[in-house]
Amino acid sequence: MGNRRGVANSLGSLGNAYYRLGDYKKAIDYHQQHLAISKEIGNRQGVANSLGNLGNAYHSLGNYKKAIDYHQQYLAISKEIGNRRGVAVSLNNLGLALQKSGKLVAAENHLRQAITTYEDIRKLLLNKDTWKVSIFEQQARTYRLLQQVLIARKQPQQALVISEQGRTRALVEILYRTRHNKPKQELIPPTLTLTQIQQVANKEKATLVEYFVTLNEIYIWVISPQGKIKFRSVSLPKDISIQQLVKITREKQLNVRGRNSNNPPGKKDSSTNRLKQLHQLLIKPIADLLPKDEQQKVIFIPHQELFLVPFVALQDEKDKYLIEKHTILTAPSIQALSLNPQNKQTAPILPRGKDVLIVGNPTMPKTKVGKKLEPLKQLDGAEEEAKIIAKMLGTKAIIGSQATEPAIVKKMSSAKLIHFATHGLLDGINAIGSPGAITFTPFGKDDGFLTTSEIMEKFGLSSEQKLQADLVVLSACDTGRGDIRGEGVIGLSRAFMASGVPTLVVSLWKVSL
Incomplete structure (x- = not known):
């Protein structure tokens, strides 16, 4: 067809495939061909990509000098065409190659520049939590690499500062906006200094x-x-x-x-x-x-x-x-x-009566979940648990068909202490479309699965209605788990923290029935 760009792209893809297979010499051959055609047709982005891929291949072969040369060319073109992501990636890869070459000062400088570039990119995402969690997957590797460089340079305290910068970035931004009473504004919190830590x-x-x-x-x-x-x-x-x-x-x-x-x-x-x-x-x-x-x-x-x-x-x-x-x-x-709420520290005296929300053994949804695609079983033990705790705290447990999702969500907003004894679910095996859910009784349009996404939408993110609870107990399976990402654990515990809860009790595995 005479499609030179298509030919170039396929050569680059072949180079990437051989790179993944560990055949770096064959990868270099294909990337060189990709580079030649990209230059011929004037595709500057294609040239930049092939140079970056060549740098990676030579790095894997242990030829750091050549890797540095290609990454420097990749950086120059990325700056020229205004590709910020390309600038950040090439700076990161240069930092890695320089570290391997023993040039730690230069490595640190390039990695810090990469972090600055990534920060500029993050600002463009405004308050999009899921986007920020996603993009940080790639950004986190630069923070990790910089820590290793600083440790090698015998600067462990500076490495601690970077370790903190490379964690829970999106969650910290939510908590920071809440602290300043501006849930809908884009506020970038300053990173902690050593003194602040x-x-x-x-x-x-x-x-x-x-x-x-x-x-x-x-x-x-x-x-x-x-x-x-x-x-x-x-x-x-x-x-x-x-x-x-x-x-x-x-x-x-x-x-x-x-x-x-x-x-x-x-x-x-x-x-x-x-x-x-x-x-x-x-x-x-x-x-x-x-x-x-x-x-x-x-x-x-x-x-x-x-x-x-x-x-x-x-x-x-x-x-x-x-x-x-x-x-x-x-x-x-x-x-x-x-950034835990300053006025919400778990008091030595627990709240009682109407300030307490205790739920146990809701009437389970009929939806089939899990590997065997079966409906969830009722939890008689959870019902007994809820009744005993409710009696201790001078209130009445909400159980069975009364524990509907909309009724519980409404009561959550004002409760000072929340205790849920029910089923907890993880995404992937349960097909709930969210990394974690607490199960209640379905009602109307509500399916009975209160997911992390729904908690974030109702009480976290840009919501002005935060939870008032000092303590939330999620007495269910896997409530402390989720997707482990560069951001940290994306699951129920994060959703409740983002919603204003300072202290949680969660589980790390399935509870036996």
């Missing part, structure tokens, strides 16, 4: 423990209530990845069913105590920095798969659980913690 620990009267996972190491920062910052790094086992270790711990040690399985749990594996293995990796290196007073709070800020770790259940060499030594909480980031 220390002030958060002091204000919370807590020891903060922030983790960051690389391929070979775990970085750990411990910030005491007095503001002292200590850094430790731990080498990961060579025979098992942290992702595999967490997965095996959950499935074999804790008898937890996986996210993509509604089948009964398998047989427990008692041959290796994985909870002790995780304690060795995550707690023992910093045990001397944790408070001796078991009443003093320790707030863990996990990273990636560590969000699935039950820190309370980790065991030391004397078989003592971590919860026996410390008062444990988790948070998605220090900045998110700092």
Whole structure:
């Protein structure tokens, strides 16, 4: 057909396919052909793309000098044609190649420029939460790489600042708008300084423990209530990845069913105590920095798969659980913690009567969900749980057919304490179209599934009606889980935090019926 642009694009796609297969020399050959035709027809974006792909291929071959040369050309053209994303990507890739070449100062400079460019791009997205969560998937790798460069340069405290910048960016923006009473305006919060991070620990009267996972190491920062910052790094086992270790711990040690399985749990594996293995990796290196007073709070800020770790259940060499030594909480980031509603700290005296919303065992939707596509079963135990708690707090539990979705949503807005004992669902296996849902009784147009998206729309994002609850207990399956992204965990806990709730109690696995 004589379509030269089509020929060029297909050559570039072939180059990318061979790159994915690990055949870098063949990838280079196709990208060179793509480059030649793009130059011939004057396609500047095509030229830039082929130069970037060539840089990546030479990087994978260990030829960092050539990789740097191609990425610099990619950067120059991206600037020339005004492609901000291309500028950010080429700066990131240059930073990586420079790091591998041992040129750490230059690597840091390029990575900081990449972050600045990404920040400019984020500003164009206004208040679009889902867009910001999505775009941060690519941006997060620059923050991760910069941390590694700073650690290599023996600047762990600056690495902590970058670690914080690279977490929960979209959530922090929602909380920041709420703090300033401007839910519908585009406000970009300043990132925390080192001094402000220390002030958060002091204000919370807590020891903060922030983790960051690389391929070979775990970085750990411990910030005491007095503001002292200590850094430790731990080498990961060579025979098992942290992702595999967490997965095996959950499935074999804790008898937890996986996210993509509604089948009964398998047989427990008692041959290796994985909870002790995780304690060795995550707690023992910093045990001397944790408070001796078991009443003093320790707030863990996990990273990636560590969000699935039950820190309370980790065991030391004397078989003592971590919860026996410390008062444990988790948070998605220090900045998110700092933006918790100032006037809503969980009081020592729980609210009672009309200020309390207790729901147990709603009449379940008839919708078929799960791998076996079956309707949800009723939860007699959840009903009993709700009635007992309601009696303790001087109110009446809402159960059965009374627990309709619209009725509960209406009561949620004014309740000071919320306790839901029902089914919790995850997307993917349940086909609910949202990363997490709490189940109530269907009514009218409401299907009975209160999803994260609906919570965000009603009480989070640009909504002026925030939840008033000091404490929300989601006594259901998987309520602390969701999609683990660069932003953090996208699920029910994030939706409730964005809606103004400072403290939640959630679960990390399926609860046995």
